[in-house]
Amino acid sequence: MNFQLDSPLGAALWAVAVAVPVGIVLLYFLKLRRRPVEVPSTYLWLRTVEDLHVNSLWQRLRRNLLLFLQLLAAGLVLLALLGISWRGTRLVGERFVLLVDTSASMSAREDGQTRLERARQEALAAIEQMDPDAVAMIVAFSDQAQVLQSFTDSRPALRAALQRLRPTARRTRLREALLVASGLANPGRMASDPTDVPVPDPLPATLVLLSDGRFPVPDVPLGNLKPRFLPIGNPQTQNLAITAFQVDRPLGQTGSWQAFAQVDNFGSQARRVLVELRRGDVLLDAQEVEVPAEGGTSVVFELGQMEPGPLELRLKIDDALALDNTAWAVINPPQRADVLLVTPGNEPLELALQTSLAGELCNLMVQKPEYLQTKEYRHAALAGTFDLVIFDRCQVPLDAETKRPLLPLANTWHLGSLPPLPAWSGEGGPPKLRQQPQVIDLASEHPLMQLVDFSGVDIVEGFSVPVPSGGHVLLEADTGPLLVVAPREGFLDLVQGFTLIDTDPEGQTTVTTNWPIRTSFPVFILNVLQVLGQAEQMSRAMNLLPGEPALLRINTTAKELAVVAPDGKRFPLRRRSGNLFSFLQTDTPGVYRVVAGEQVVRWFTVNLFDRDESDVRARHEVQIRHQQVAGSAVRQPIRRPLWRWALLVALGVLLVEWAVFARRVSL
Amino acid sequence: MNEQLLPPELVARLERLHLATRKVFHGRFKGERRSRRKGQSVEFADYRDYVPGDDLRFIDWNGYARLDRLYLKLFLEEEDIHFYLLLDASESMNFGQPTKLQWAVRLAAALGFVGLVRGDRVSVHVLRGSRVEASPPLRGRVSVPRLVEFLEQVAPGGPTDLAQALKRFALASSGKGIVVLVSDLLDKSGYEDALRALLARELDIYLVHVLSQEELDPELSGDLRLIDAEDADVAEVTVTVGLLRRYKQTVENFRRGARIFCTRRGIAYLGVDNTAAMEKVVLRHLRQRGLVQ
Structure with missing residues (x-):
């Protein structure tokens, strides 16, 4: 701590000032004129004060206490006049938004404490050094933002908010937190029409980001926000992580199971690690694998016949982040997808849906288009009875009561028609058929198109499928998209812009593509059953990322279902509609059990499979939109004047002096 | 007869009393x-x-x-018996309203009157510094005016040197008899030696320790320069509530110390202040201590 002097007084005034304490001493000796009083004898008085004079030094001090107090007060005033100050640090600004990262990577331990604890300490230190009239708000963020404390200048409230910070296992997405902060700093953005909506003044603020910097670049304009990045964590911290783990049956083998895992090394040195596969307390298998630096390795366990139940994969290592050293997968009781095929007749499709492998995955129900007008369909559609409904060359009917399209609460596959929803209407009017569209691109990375090879496939005619918001083009032709998948309130709608066969008004069937006789067709059908029919999840169990909502379709007659979280907490399961249930409390990684009473009806898992979170090497520079923000000390050096304190103490000393004088403590 | 020294109503009561002693003495003459x-x-x-x-x-x-x-x-x-009245007439006795010396003179008059009317030999010794001014031995009721006259002449002055004065008294007097010493004992060299000098003689000693109200409960405050009336000694004090409490404790200790000293040596002690009623002192306190009956 460096002291600095900056006195406002000149030499002459200082001479006067120094003369004050000297004057006090002189006056003290001059002032004490005692009143003479004649007494019969001083004998008793001398005996009274005799013991007070035993310690003469102390007695002198006591007798001169007033003098000392006056000199002390004068000294403190002189100290204040010296303009003494010390160099300290301070948060420069009037308005701060503290964004504290609580994502999974902030649970990494370094130097005996987690990054979140360190961030809390830094934030507390920052709050202590704010100007007295400065305000701050605290936002905790992972893949969602939570305002722990809105703008306030109350230090206790801010400290209490920081104590409420809890680590999560979620991913890091800065976007939401930035939107919260910039909404306050740039209020004009919130008003749609500035002419009739009163727009509050913008409140420029300093954005203090406390994070390890492991997040995708957010595309949010900062506007009046002035970003400052306080990096938390060490750029050299190494970590091993399980980034994938699932159980599956090898293709063509119906009985045996395999477990696949990916172990990645986020460090500069290759490491050997023991990977254990457990089922409850029973060790099923273990392998020691070498994980290369900056790389990964896959691990395969042959499991043979397996009963339904959860499996746990563990890395026997003590590294920075423990969250990603364990992963879970579940073999659920076998359950087939319920598939409804509505078609005037489509032999190739029906055949593909009835192969032995497809038969294992689904229960197929084939209906004519007239079925869509029945109450039975309406009931089934609204109750979510089916996992997948295939509309082959037939339109989704309108609900007689609501006059709205009666789309089922299920995934759908539309062949040769569009869902009657505005999102799919495109430019308006019926889609125009184009002759012989040529396939030019295929989204092979999409689960629906895995192992699907479109070479040699000819299509007689097809229409260009509009792409709704959030949709993916799976098959692109020179005429436009031919196969598009898009979300609809938690479901997926797959629209195919061409038919497999066509029937003319006379009832003659003509083949419109040679796809059904290519091997890629049954592969695609299996992909559809697994992804849209959720047949895959039926056996392998659904895996979610922490915090991701779970949408479960459970055919059950049980009135009440509950989910038991990995930590044993029990949550009632909310029935969304029909057989659909949603569950939101998926913050803890582990195995979740859906129970009816005490009987387990379904498992699902939550795993931190996120390379960004597992790579705990902290960044010291982050990018927000187009702006690079380098890590820096948030606090700036300033001079803290001490003269106020000196004056305050001098005032206190004067009060004590007055009290002493009033009580005549000195004897 | 001076009515201030011996009011008639007090005299009426005193006439029924006589001096008593706790020791057996041989008188020189037959008495009453x-x-x-x-x-x-x-x-x-x-x-x-x-x-x-x-x-x-x-x-x-x-x-x-x-x-x-x-x-x-x-x-x-x-x-008969020899009755000695010793009055401390130092300057410190000249304080209070009435002064301690005036009060002591009244007590001497009262006790002297009792002794004279019962035929005892009475002599008054005034202690002033180290000197002793004694009255001639008086005897019989006829000597009461002379006693009063002598007492009226007693004036304060000089320092207190009780030890020297009492030593002189002890050497000069024949010894046996009753001694009543009226003093404030404010002797900076201490009262112990003085009283021991009396003890050497076969005397029945009574000590009337008189202090003024101003000494017992002084109404002083502030920064004071206390000047000793006898030797002009100076004590600088800042009188506070705390110091006053301490001073009163000292006075109490002083009186208690004198009482204990006297009790241990067979001296009858009576602590009074200058406002005490003479009737009460003589008829109650001194009667309780066996001086008068």
């Missing part, structure tokens, strides 16, 4: 005072067995006739 000594008077006291050498005049012959045994009749001896 009954002695604890058995002797020749008309007042029968007791019988005892005759032993050879006893005065045959006191044998109870009637008893011998009835019992055929010789018994001696004992009579109470009536004798």
